[in-house]
Amino acid sequence: MNWLRNSPIRVSLRGRGTTSSPPKECDPAACFDSFKHHWQQAQNIINKIQGGTEGATQDDILSVVNNLDQMQTLLVLELKRGGREERACLDFLLSQSILDQLLTSSSLTGLYSNILRLEQLKVYEMLLTHAPQQQLLLTQEPFLRPLLRLLTSCINECFPADIEKRLILLLNQLCVCLTHNPEYLDLFFTESTGPGRFVIFSLLVPYVHREGGVGHQARDAMLLCLGLSKKNEALASYIADKSNVCPVLATGLSGLYSRLPRKLLIESEEWHCFTPDDVIELPELTHFLASLEFCNAVVQVAHPLVQAQMLEFVHHGFLVPVVGPALLQDSEAFSIASSDPTVQRNMVDELVTSTAYLELFFRSISEPGLLKVFLRFIVVDHYDGERVIDKLISRLSGKTQLCMVTISLFNTLIGLHCEDVMLELVFKYLTCCTHVMLSQRKRIKDMDVYCRSAERLLALSVAVPRRRKTNSSSSSAGSLSSQSSQSLRHVSLHGDFGAYLVTARASIAATWLACGAWTHAYDGESPPPRTALVLPTDSNRNLAQKATEESLASVSSGYHSLQPDSEVREDSPLVTNRSSAPSFHSTPDIGPFLDLLLRQLENMMTNSVYLNLQLTGLISRLAAFSQPLLLSLLLNHSLVFQPSVRSLFQVLGSLKQRLDAYLSRHDNVEELLLEARLFLVCREESLANAKRHPHEPAASTYAPSTNGGSRRGTSIADSSFKGEAKRLSISSALSVLKRATQGAFSPVREQPAIEYSANGFRLAKRAENSELKNVVLCAVLFDEWLKELAALALEHGSE
């Protein structure tokens, strides 16, 4: 059967003729002869085809392909052998214009033209791969001319997968080559490709949303082109003015967004944001994020001209028409108020989803330009007189999923450390200093030198009532063994206090660094209080009020049916009217954002533990800012505020009183506290363990290599799993959702949260105890949070 090995049939079967590969040490002269011979044979057939009338047969094409394959093998051998003087085959290829002849013939082969096209793509790819100085090839007319003609002929063509693959590979190679040798870029702007046309880029655009390896390679190549555009005006203006890449990308985002699930099946009360695992489970979302990250990369590398156009299209082609309506579908402009509970429920579910998407987007982008477009869209853009941010703030009240995801979104927004966002949410209301008693204003900048604030915070710790005397038998049977209760007594969720300090220090330092480029100091002097905006404070109050009413009316489904619809309808236009007429009300306030957060905090005892985790985490994040106006409001125990202003200390103080009073009315609180603590500790540990082996998240392909990574992760993986530092913070560590843990620790309110099967301890009277359990969990969290705040106060004081 030996004869079969060299038979053309077999070669054609395998598609690529590598069977008769000559030995490595073959004679160059013999190789050259063989090369010429193969070309002769191929040329004969080509001539026959060109001269003949019948056109090419399958045998003809097969024979040409086989000969070309042999020639390629010989060329590779020659190029690999190195030695500049011995490039007989290559020289022959160029001097005989073989590439030109192939191109001409392929256009005559009719049905089989794609086969020859594929073969040519392979030749170019091989030459670029193996030629020792590939860039010199580009200067060779017999190489470049047919290459450009071939590429131009590919425009607007639809190819089978194998040709697409080869074409994109070749384009990618060319881009790499040009990136290394940008001086040859002009060679690709020739008359033959059309005036001012950059054929490589035009060919890449259709593949930009393609999934899989081809799309990946095309996007890579495109980024290289965009990078080249930074230094080449001709290329930049071609991409910006003549290519349609920006609209293609922006509308691509819109298209992919519309394919995302509009409602999520949220199984857990705890869920508040997308984890990498969630993303992996939603292929549409994965696809969307890849596209968004690509846009981020485009903005990062491209010429300012292209960048500006890209941002413009993202704004007008994606954010305004697609994301805006998704976020605002509950407002009058976008929906007809409906009294149907299912419609309401659906709408709220969709709002939860779109809010969570937005939060994820903010974690996925890192380019300042792109971030600015997203942030401006939230803060500045109006939809029928309503801004997205006002709507989002109004959703901070309530006890629903929507509130959870909204808090999570604000957490991410504040984590951007963007001055404009903080100005809008917080400082706008504080710079005028009217929230502080006049006599106290110069104390805003005071540092807490001797730890008094931390002392006060720690003193707010919940008083554990002494266990009442019960029958010794029942207490020993029904409770934990004394040994384990001993060991638990000192269990802190966060290790010792020192760990809180380390976390606080890191968080304050990171925040301080990230605010390095801020314009104002927000210390009561800069900006000067008198230049502060005169705010129609009345409308803010109304916003907060309205939010509370709205959440009662529409969000919690139990209430809304009781509320007459007309009332809500009447209310809304009224509010709009009032806010549009500037009222110079003198009641000082701290703005709707802080106001709603503190209100929400007052409800801590009835909030779910998960909501409390989110809420306390957000306030802790705010407390890491060093700007005196905010710091004094949150952590200065002795500053005297206007009576209308609620301070964090006030809220904490009243919470402590209520917690103490509540717990003192119940038996066995000490035990329950230990159990709650154990529950939270176990939960934290299982979260930490789960995180140790997370799904390997798809690393951001287009992650910027130079910067950005340190300040803020560019991929979802970064922002969700920051490793040790993040793990140390209780609020964040406890709040990360892992589905793996859901079975083991079910939500508190429905079932007995804490079961010690070993000790046989169970909560007997479930319904009656569920409230108590929630309060106990709240007390534990409250205590730990006080430590976190005290640590922040200490670290601020020692700066």
Add this chain to the structure above:
Amino acid sequence: MPRSPPKRLAHSLAMDSSFSPIEEEEPEAVAEPLKRQGSVRKVLPATPGVPDPAKLVERTNSLPGIRSTSQYGPYFTEYSLLPEYNMLQGCAIPGVYCVPAANTPLMWFGVIFVRQGPYVGGVFRFNIVIPENFPDGGCPKVEFQSKLFHPQISPEGDFNIGRGFSEWNKNMHHIWQVVDYVRKSFLKIDPGQPVNEEAAKMYKMNHEKFMAEAKKCVSLSIQRIYDLSPTDDPHYISFEPFDSKTHESLREKIYSQESSSEDSRGLSWVASNSIKPFSVPISGVIQNSS
């Protein structure tokens, strides 16, 4: 009981500190074999770092409760001292270097390079000993390790800090002021209320002889500059003769640190004369397409 918080203070301080082990002075004197100078052992508390809780409970405090009784006491001490040290660093008092001991935040090692006055050229070591319930326990003590003949320094080395700070007012007084007071006491000799009568008398009666005694202290301090550390505390300030092989790279690093400014990052589009978000005029770079 929390895990040795004082250690953390010491480390964090050492990191923040601009203290440099290299001084410009390079005394030619050859190091004598180890000579313990007594008082160092005396000032180290029996159990370094953690104040005896029993003692803490007894102490009266302006805010009884947390600070005195709980596990947080040591943290509060530490965090009351951190700003003190930061202030001292900020003052950059000429010729004086201080670093808290690694084992306790309550003792700071110090060394003063006297640049003028009767003691010019002297390199004197001292310890600042801070009361356990700082800022409430009165004035920190300053104890000199170097032998000094000075009206305000007792023969045992205790500096008469009470002369400057009769009563410690925590709202007015800070440790940097103590250090600066000590520095000034070497420039202009104050013979009033002396703790070394002989020195005071000599300063007033026989100025020449006093100057000679001061010179003696200077040369003695130079002779002992390379003495081995009398304590095993790693933050004790010790000196080595300058050796370009070991020290040159470090010195370059210190000098180069000053010039390299941190590239401040952050997001802000707020114009300097505005308090409106996104008030920076749209620049040609970000958005110039119409």
